[in-house]
Amino acid sequence: MQGRLKVSSKSNLIQVTIQKFIKIVSPLYRHLPKSIRFRQNYRQLKVADITILACMxxxxxxxxxxxTHFHQMLVKSGIIVPERSRYNxxxxxxxxxxxxxxxxxxRKNQPKTTYExxxxxPITLVSARRSNQAKVLRGIAHKGFNATKNVYYYGFKLHAIMNNSGYFLNWELTPANVDDRYVAEELLTRTPAHQVLADGGYLSRSLQKRLKSEGMNFWFPLRKNMRAAKQVNSSFxxxxxxxxxxxxxxxxxxxxxxxxxxHTLSGLDxxxxxxxxxxxxxxxNQLVHGRSGLKLTIN
Known part of the structure; x- marks a missing residue:
C-alpha cells in the first residue's frame, strides 16, 4: 500500500481561467441596460452571456x-458552449x-492620468504583393505604409490612446491609408487630457494649436530644422x-x-x-500587486 502511486488531480487551466473572468464580469454585467440583459428570447439561451464573455x-x-481550435479546447475541457458557428x-x-x-x-479602476x-x-490582412488581388474586405480595407517597419501592407490601422499607467483609454479603426493626424483630433476630443505625447507622424502645428485652444498640450518630437521652436524636445x-x-x-x-x-469586420471588432x-x-491586476501596468502576465 505504501508503494502505491499517489495521483493528485490538476485543475483544468481553461476552467480555472473562465471562472476567474466570470467573477470579474458578473457584477459589471448586472449594470448593463435591460435591453441587453433581457432581450427577446433571452430565457431560451442554453449558455449565459457571462459565460460567453468569460470564454472570449x-x-x-x-x-x-x-x-476553431479554441472552441475545440472548450469542448474537450467540458465547458458547455454552443456549436462552433453559433458560438462565433x-x-x-x-x-x-x-x-x-x-x-x-x-471608470472604476483608472487612476489619475498624468499624460496620455x-x-x-498596422493590422495586416494580406501581404503588400497580394494587395491588388486581395478580396478580403475589399472596399473597406486599403493599402498603406508603415513607417516604423518600413513596409507597405493591405489592411487597417489601429489608432489608440494609452495613459501613463498602461490603460488603453480609447481606440479607432481606419483603413491603412488614413493619415494619423486626421484621427488624432477626434480621438483626443473623446478622451481629453492636459498632456499628450505623440511621434513624428502627428507633426502638425495647426493640429497642435487647435488642441491647445481646447486645453491640451500636444507634444511631438521636432525635426532638426525646427530646433529654434519654443518646445521641449527631451529624450525623456x-x-x-x-x-x-x-x-x-x-x-x-x-x-x-x-x-x-x-475575414469579417465584425470578427475584427x-x-x-x-x-x-x-x-x-x-x-x-499588475498595479494592485505593485508592478508596472506594462508588464505582461505570463501564463
Whole structure:
C-alpha cells in the first residue's frame, strides 16, 4: 500500500481561467441596460452571456489565435458552449455589451492620468504583393505604409490612446491609408487630457494649436530644422512616448491583432474589443500587486 502511486488531480487551466473572468464580469454585467440583459428570447439561451464573455477573455488570456481550435479546447475541457458557428455569432453579438463592461471597469479602476500617448499600429490582412488581388474586405480595407517597419501592407490601422499607467483609454479603426493626424483630433476630443505625447507622424502645428485652444498640450518630437521652436524636445519625453509601443506589443502577443486572420469586420471588432477589455483587467491586476501596468502576465 505504501508503494502505491499517489495521483493528485490538476485543475483544468481553461476552467480555472473562465471562472476567474466570470467573477470579474458578473457584477459589471448586472449594470448593463435591460435591453441587453433581457432581450427577446433571452430565457431560451442554453449558455449565459457571462459565460460567453468569460470564454472570449480566456481565449485572449491563453493567447490562442484560432477560434476553431479554441472552441475545440472548450469542448474537450467540458465547458458547455454552443456549436462552433453559433458560438462565433454569440461572440459577435456580445461585442457591444463587452464595450460597456470595459467602460465600467475603466471608470472604476483608472487612476489619475498624468499624460496620455497616442499612436497607431498596422493590422495586416494580406501581404503588400497580394494587395491588388486581395478580396478580403475589399472596399473597406486599403493599402498603406508603415513607417516604423518600413513596409507597405493591405489592411487597417489601429489608432489608440494609452495613459501613463498602461490603460488603453480609447481606440479607432481606419483603413491603412488614413493619415494619423486626421484621427488624432477626434480621438483626443473623446478622451481629453492636459498632456499628450505623440511621434513624428502627428507633426502638425495647426493640429497642435487647435488642441491647445481646447486645453491640451500636444507634444511631438521636432525635426532638426525646427530646433529654434519654443518646445521641449527631451529624450525623456521620447522614452515616455515609446511606452505605447510596449503596450501594442503586449496586445499583439495575446490578441494577435497585427495578423488577425479574420475575414469579417465584425470578427475584427470583436477581437479588438475583447483584447482591450483584457488590457484593463490585466493592467489593474499588475498595479494592485505593485508592478508596472506594462508588464505582461505570463501564463
Amino acid at each position: 477573455l480566456t481565449r485572449i488570456e491563453l493567447r490562442d489565435p484560432s477560434e 455569432r454569440r461572440c459577435r453579438d456580445l461585442t457591444f455589451a463587452m464595450k460597456l463592461v470595459r467602460k465600467q471597469l475603466l 500617448v497616442i499612436d497607431s499600429a 519625453l521620447k522614452d515616455q512616448r515609446r511606452k505605447i509601443e510596449t503596450g501594442f506589443n503586449n496586445l499583439n502577443i495575446v490578441g494577435h491583432f497585427e495578423h488577425p486572420g479574420i 470583436s477581437r479588438l474589443t475583447t483584447m482591450f477589455l483584457w488590457n484593463v483587467i490585466n493592467v489593474h
